[in-house]
Amino acid sequence: xxxxxxxxxxxxxxxxxxxxxxxxxxxxxxxxxxxxxxxxxxxxxxxxxxxxxxxxxxxxxxxxxxxxxxxxxxxxxxxxxxxxxxxxxxxxxxxxxxxxxxxxxxxxxxxxxxxxxxxxxxxxxxxxxxxxxxxxxxxxxxxxxxxxxxxxxxxxxxxxxxxxxxxxxxxxxxxxxxxxxxxxxxxxxxxxxxxxxxxxxxxxxxxxxxxxxxxxxxxxxxxxxxxxxxxxxxxxxxxxxxxxxxxxxxxxxxxxxxxxxxxxxxxxxxxxxxxxxxxxxxxxxxxxxxxxxxxxxxxxxxxxxxxxxxxxxxxxxxxxxxxxxxxxxxxxxxxxxxxxxxxxxxxxxxxxxxxxxxxxxxxxxxxxxxxxxxxxxxxxxxxxxxxxxxxxxxxxxxxxxxxxxxxxxxxxxxxxxxxxxxxxxxxxxxxxxxxxxxxxxxxxxxxxxxxxxxxxxxxxxxxxxxxxxxxxxxxxxxxxxxxxxxxxxx
Amino acid sequence: xxxxxxxxxxxxxxxxxxxxxxxxxxxxxxxxxxxxxxxxxxxxxxxxxxxxxxxxxxxxxxxxxxxxxxxxxxxxxxxxxxxxxxxxxxxxxxxxxxxxxxxxxxxxxxxxxxxxxxxxxxxxxxxxxxxxxxxxxxxxxxxxxxxxxxxxxxxxxxxxxxxxxxxxxxxxxxxxxxxxxxxxxxxxxxxxxxxxxxxxxxxxxxxxxxxxxxxxxxxxxxxxxxxxxxxxxxxxxxxxxxxxxxxxxxxxxxxxxxxxxxxxxxxxxxxxxxxxxxxxxxxxxxxxxxxxxxxxxxxxxxxxxxxxxxxxxxxxxxxxxxxxxxxxxxxxxxxxxxxxxxxxxxxxxxxxxxxxxxxxxxxxxxxxxxxxxxxxxxxxxxxxxxxxxxxxxxxxxxxxxxxxxxxxxxxxxxxxxxxxxxxxxxxxxxxxxxxxxxxxxxxxxxxxxxxxxxxxxxxxxxxxxxxxxxxxxxxxxxxxxxxxxxxxxx
Numbered sequence: 001x002x003x004x005x006x007x008x009x010x011x012x013x014x015x016x017x018x019x020x021x022x023x024x025x026x027x028x029x030x031x032x033x034x035x036x037x038x039x040x041x042x043x044x045x046x047x048x049x050x051x052x053x054x055x056x057x058x059x060x061x062x063x064x065x066x067x068x069x070x071x072x073x074x075x076x077x078x079x080x081x082x083x084x085x086x087x088x089x090x091x092x093x094x095x096x097x098x099x100x101x102x103x104x105x106x107x108x109x110x111x112x113x114x115x116x117x118x119x120x121x122x123x124x125x126x127x128x129x130x131x132x133x134x135x136x137x138x139x140x141x142x143x144x145x146x147x148x149x150x151x152x153x154x155x156x157x158x159x160x161x162x163x164x165x166x167x168x169x170x171x172x173x174x175x176x177x178x179x180x181x182x183x184x185x186x187x188x189x190x191x192x193x194x195x196x197x198x199x200x201x202x203x204x205x206x207x208x209x210x211x212x213x214x215x216x217x218x219x220x221x222x223x224x225x226x227x228x229x230x231x232x233x234x235x236x237x238x239x240x241x242x243x244x245x246x247x248x249x250x251x252x253x254x255x256x257x258x259x260x261x262x263x264x265x266x267x268x269x270x271x272x273x274x275x276x277x278x279x280x281x282x283x284x285x286x287x288x289x290x291x292x293x294x295x296x297x298x299x300x301x302x303x304x305x306x307x308x309x310x311x312x313x314x315x316x317x318x319x320x321x322x323x324x325x326x327x328x329x330x331x332x333x334x335x336x337x338x339x340x341x342x343x344x345x346x347x348x349x350x351x352x353x354x355x356x357x358x359x360x361x362x363x364x365x366x367x368x369x370x371x372x373x374x375x376x377x378x379x380x381x382x383x384x385x386x387x388x389x390x391x392x393x394x395x396x397x398x399x400x401x402x403x404x405x406x407x408x409x410x411x412x413x414x415x416x417x418x419x420x421x422x423x424x425x426x427x428x429x430x431x432x433x434x435x436x437x438x439x440x441x442x443x444x445x446x447x448x449x450x451x452x453x454x455x456x457x458x459x460x461x462x463x464x465x466x467x468x469x470x471x472x473x474x475x476x477x478x479x480x481x482x483x484x485x486x487x488x489x490x
Numbered sequence: 491x492x493x494x495x496x497x498x499x500x501x502x503x504x505x506x507x508x509x510x511x512x513x514x515x516x517x518x519x520x521x522x523x524x525x526x527x528x529x530x531x532x533x534x535x536x537x538x539x540x541x542x543x544x545x546x547x548x549x550x551x552x553x554x555x556x557x558x559x560x561x562x563x564x565x566x567x568x569x570x571x572x573x574x575x576x577x578x579x580x581x582x583x584x585x586x587x588x589x590x591x592x593x594x595x596x597x598x599x600x601x602x603x604x605x606x607x608x609x610x611x612x613x614x615x616x617x618x619x620x621x622x623x624x625x626x627x628x629x630x631x632x633x634x635x636x637x638x639x640x641x642x643x644x645x646x647x648x649x650x651x652x653x654x655x656x657x658x659x660x661x662x663x664x665x666x667x668x669x670x671x672x673x674x675x676x677x678x679x680x681x682x683x684x685x686x687x688x689x690x691x692x693x694x695x696x697x698x699x700x701x702x703x704x705x706x707x708x709x710x711x712x713x714x715x716x717x718x719x720x721x722x723x724x725x726x727x728x729x730x731x732x733x734x735x736x737x738x739x740x741x742x743x744x745x746x747x748x749x750x751x752x753x754x755x756x757x758x759x760x761x762x763x764x765x766x767x768x769x770x771x772x773x774x775x776x777x778x779x780x781x782x783x784x785x786x787x788x789x790x791x792x793x794x795x796x797x798x799x800x801x802x803x804x805x806x807x808x809x810x811x812x813x814x815x816x817x818x819x820x821x822x823x824x825x826x827x828x829x830x831x832x833x834x835x836x837x838x839x840x841x842x843x844x845x846x847x848x849x850x851x852x853x854x855x856x857x858x859x860x861x862x863x864x865x866x867x868x869x870x871x872x873x874x875x876x877x878x879x880x881x882x883x884x885x886x887x888x889x890x891x892x893x894x895x896x897x898x899x900x901x902x903x904x905x906x907x908x909x910x911x912x913x914x915x916x917x918x919x920x921x922x923x924x925x926x927x928x929x930x931x932x933x934x935x936x937x938x939x940x941x942x943x944x945x946x947x948x949x950x951x952x953x954x955x956x957x958x959x960x961x962x963x964x965x966x967x968x969x970x971x972x973x974x975x976x977x978x979x980x
Binding site: 012013025047049050051053054056057058059060061138140141143144145146168169171172173175176177179181185186188189191192193194195196197198200201202203205206207208209210211212213214215216217218219220221222223224226227228229230234235237240241269272273276277279280284290291292293294295296297298299301302303304305306307309310311315316317318319320321322323325326327345346347348349350351352355356357360361362363364365366368369370377383386390393394395396397398399400401402404407408410426442443444447450453457460483484485486487488 | 541549628661668697699702704713851855858883892940
């Protein structure tokens with residue numbers, strides 16, 4: 001069953017919709033009179049193809065077909081969904097709806113990406129007003145799940161249900177808005193922050209960069225996983241939301257901000273919030289919520305550590321400082337070649353734990369891969385060396401999983417160079433938690449030219465350093481498990 | 491060099507400070523008259539020990555010593571840092587500072603966790619006012635990097651620098667606030683959102699749960715990695731922030747929210763914002779910012795997919811739907827035992843790419859581990875089975891890395907059962923992208939009792955199903971690379 005979406009207006013929002021529908025298996029037709037449209041949509045699609053299909057652990061259905069019919073009538077004819085994302089001018093939108101509705105199916109949904117207008121405003125003057133609703137997405141549309149769905153009393157419940165089902169089927173999280181208000185829900189919250197931020201800049205209290213840091217180093221991280229009320233419920237502790245409101249209520253009367261039109265925190269409002277919060281998360285204890293929050297935050301912070309952005313940059317700087325006390329050499333000259341080299345000293349992150357309650361198997365190779373990276377850096381294959389066009393690729397790995405380990409435990413890896421000449425680096429890693437041997441790993445790596453992606457001889461510095469280590473480590477007792485194949489008898 | 495922090499007031503904030511200092515190698519003394527203090531601090535410390543040390547890829551220094559001296563004088567004597575986190579009553583804070591300053595070092599920093607008061611208010615009446623400053627953290631203090639540092643003109647520049655250095659050394663991101671205003675920066679933004687959210691609840695536009703979803707499924711995800719202005723700069727495109735402001739400015743005059751005290755968007759304010767934004771991120775093109783944003787968002791969304799919370803729950807539901815078109819069997823009855831079983835069909839996530847520009851080695855085992863999990867589920871070792879106390883642990887792995895793969899590419903894994911009897915499951919996986927063989931993996935797993943953590947015989951259903959597959963797969967040609975040890979000649 002192949003379905004078709006018509007995208008009317010293809011700025012960054014319309015192009016994002018096109019990518020999301022297409023990558024979720026829909027055929028997509030795009031109309032925008034701008035001559036740059038096709039290039040822009042293809043550019044957004046290139047970014048979306050890198051990002052969206054890998055979001056989950058299961059492949060998306062095969063991509064649909066993309067076309068640019070050039071006429072509104074051809075674009076919308078027979079389409080199941082028409083998404084309008086033209087500039088925020090009500091007369092423009094209403095005029096375009098006349099053209100769309102002249103050619104589109106009576107059964108199709110006509111959804112507007114408007115961030116400000118209500119469905120009733122959009123529907124005014126339309127002969128088939130009930131067909132029009134708001135489906136307001138967030139940039140980048142191909143990644144963020146939120147879409148606010150707003151209907152008027154002229155929209156049928158069936159159409160709202162159908163719209164919600166379609167949006168869910170393309171991986172989104174539709175939020176049905178209960179009332180028609182300008183700017184729906186999320187943009188009202190954003191507008192409030194925006195105004196306060198403008199005052200802070202205007203009054204010279206903070207720069208744009210400082211305000212951004214105040215968000216992304218703090219509450220922005222919390223809001224990626226729990227919202228405002230869940231976060232405050234945790235602050236209230238086992239006393240719940242009503243307790244929090246009684247603590248926090250008085251601050252509302254203080255002139256903290258310029259935006260001082262404040263609802264009265266009477267019993268009615270306190271009870272309403274407390275009841276809604278109980279319905280939302282009352283089944284969970286505060287301790288459970290805290291544990292969940294910490295797992296989410298660790299995962300988010302570690303993801304940012306991998307990209308090195310925002311709070312991730314703070315963590316990378318902390319890691320660089322902590323290296324000094326970790327016992328891991330920072331430079332080749334610090335190595336004693338008569339002993340295995342400590343290449344890792346770290347703790348098991350909370351997000352490395354699986355359904356068996358211990359560090360999951362792939363993270364053993366993650367640690368060993370990091371140990372290999374450290375050895376590469378120590379012998380001279382560092383980021384600069386890689387940037388100049390050569391690196392090592394692992395071609396073969398053997399791991400013995402000997403013991404389990406839990407979140408928070410400290411890990412060390414001791415590494416030996418078995419061989420390092422020609423094009424090869426042959427390594428032996430032993431993973432410990434304290435004195436407890438958790439695993440061993442044997443790796444064969446090839447030195448490669450990153451241009452040709454083929455193996456190439458070690459450069460003299462690498463060969464010299466690897467030879468020093470291989471010679472020193474050859475004098476150590478033979479590692480237990482070396483050259484073993486899966487299932488060999490001990 | 492062992493340093494000491496004194497924690498005065500040990501609610502959730504004070505206890506969070508205690509954990510952060512302690513796990514970063516400081517000795518910590520805690521004072522709070524509440525008899526539950528020690529239990530509460532130890533509880534927070536247990537959570538922090540699971541979460542904080544694993545945030546980075548390098549071990550923290552050894553933990554400091556924790557004590558509860560029972561007297562304020564003993565708590566603060568000789569301490570390098572005194573952190574006050576008592577309730578938000580100015581008279582209470584000022585009174586406690588008298589007691590603290592009677593015993594603490596003249597050179598030590600006395601920092602308040604206050605979210606609302608200014609340093610000048612805190613300093614009023616103190617004989618050593620310059621010693622007092624604001625260091626306002628965010629819950630959970632042991633995980634979130636943001637700390638707002640606010641000084642008055644009575645604080646020396648040296649003290650501010652020293653405070654900032656100490657906070658950086660314990661892994662935080664100090665934000666020096668330029669001016670003394672009530673609630674500093676972040677809480678003014680939070681206050682604005684809070685008031686708007688209260689109006690939405692009071693007016694019946696949204697429930698607490700709907701507001702939380704409007705945050706965490708959309709802009710909350712963006713704000714975990716870029717803030718307000720960087721996000722809007724991207725919306726403005728190559729036209730930059732001034733272009734965005736001209737587009738967005740008019741909406742400020744619309745009555746979207748109850749909070750309508752709006753600064754005039756005159757040239758002065760537009761230019762100030764545009765200049766600050768250029769200074770903040772002007773060196774990056776919009777395309778670079780978008781690519782960075784997408785890498786961050788994919789990492790964050792995948793981290794939430796692993797925990798299954800917030801937007802992660804949306805992705806898990808999408809994965810469950812997409813399984814139907816993936817060619818991966820959902821149940822044992824769908825398997826043809828005469829052929830290898832497709833156990834994975836997915837795309838390479840953007841956050842699996844390393845400095846060599848391809849899928850990093852540990853993710854090969856990640857995919858193979860997921861393939862093993864799917865085979866386990868198919869033969870009957872699903873989440874319910876694990877919850878009842880039995881599972882499989884991998885004891886040995888051999889991987890041949892044959893070819894590279896890039897972000898967005900589709901992957902499949904074809905799996906054979908080599909043996910499945912007694913306590914063993916012996917698997918063979920082949921990883922493909924299209925027809926291209928990327929890697930093979932041979933795994934030996936043992937069936938284990940999760941109570942004793944020791945191997946145990948397969949249950950009859952598992953043994954029966956594994957025997958059916960082993961028999962079918964034995965008729966296939968022998969896999970190339972089976973039983974190979976690292977470095978064997980082909």
